[in-house]
Amino acid sequence: MSTAAASEVIALSGIAAAIIDLDGTMLDTAPDFQVAVNRMRDEMDLAPLEQKTIVDFVGKGSENLIRRVLAVDFPAQQVEQHFDAALNSYQRHYEVVNGTHASLYPGVVEGLQAMRDKGLRLACVTNKPLVFALALLEKAGLRDYFELVYGGDSFPRKKPDPMPLLAVCADFELEPAQVVAIGDSSNDAQAARAAGCRVFNVPYGYNHGESIQDVDSDGIVASLLVAAHHIST
Numbered sequence: 001m002s003t004a005a006a007s008e009v010i011a012l013s014g015i016a017a018a019i020i021d022l023d024g025t026m027l028d029t030a031p032d033f034q035v036a037v038n039r040m041r042d043e044m045d046l047a048p049l050e051q052k053t054i055v056d057f058v059g060k061g062s063e064n065l066i067r068r069v070l071a072v073d074f075p076a077q078q079v080e081q082h083f084d085a086a087l088n089s090y091q092r093h094y095e096v097v098n099g100t101h102a103s104l105y106p107g108v109v110e111g112l113q114a115m116r117d118k119g120l121r122l123a124c125v126t127n128k129p130l131v132f133a134l135a136l137l138e139k140a141g142l143r144d145y146f147e148l149v150y151g152g153d154s155f156p157r158k159k160p161d162p163m164p165l166l167a168v169c170a171d172f173e174l175e176p177a178q179v180v181a182i183g184d185s186s187n188d189a190q191a192a193r194a195a196g197c198r199v200f201n202v203p204y205g206y207n208h209g210e211s212i213q214d215v216d217s218d219g220i221v222a223s224l225l226v227a228a229h230h231i232s233t
């Protein structure tokens with residue numbers, strides 16, 4: 001399997017669809033995560049956390065985020081004792097905060113439009129719960145670009161498992177090799193590789209506090225617009 005060197009982006013041909021990640025790829029949602037997590041922590045009499053700390057826990061869904069956020073203060077057994085109440089509180093706050101402090105990254109709208117103009121079919125696959133993902137896409141004015149949206153709770157397994165990506169391929173009646181996934185984290189790249197899809201990473205999002213340069217992909221693209229320039233049908 002080919003792997004791009006850090007500076008190299010492989011031009012992809014024979015592509016019919018793109019699967020775009022949400023948090024850290026289309027929208028900088030770190031401030032939303034910070035506000036909702038810290039409102040939950042305040043309810044539990046825990047001190048607020050810095051955005052940098054919280055952002056490194058984002059990408060593997062809400063349950064993982066809340067376990068990691070509780071593990072800052074509690075040993076493993078107590079994390080589980082507090083988990084249900086903490087998740088409940090976090091979700092209540094996130095529903096209110098969702099999209100309020102988030103901002104679109106440069107080139108997102110232009111990139112989605114360029115992909116559509118090339119005749120690509122578009123799906124959004126995120127580890128965010130589906131109801132939050134749909135509300136956020138709507139608020140950001142992006143919902144209509146996507147034929148399909150799947151969240152972290154849409155299937156029994158989420159990224160880095162290939163299950164959601166394979167579901168998109170099946171829904172679109174496409175071979176995985178005809179589909180490119182684009183995302184900010186190793187989750188997106190691992191899911192794509194496991195599914196047999198092509199994959200680009202963007203360098204500006206959240207990658208669990210690790211370097212995106214070390215992730216196996218077909219290249220790192222500066223924006224979704226640059227990604228569109230490297231994709232052809």
Ligand SMILES: O=C(O)COP(=O)(O)O
Pocket residue numbers: 021022023024058059060061062125126127128129159
């Ligand atoms: O909610 C998360 O864990 C992040 O989700 P995403 O990067 O897959 O959009």
Ligand SMILES: [Mg+2]
Pocket residue numbers: 021022023024025059183184185205206
């Ligand atoms: Mg992401």
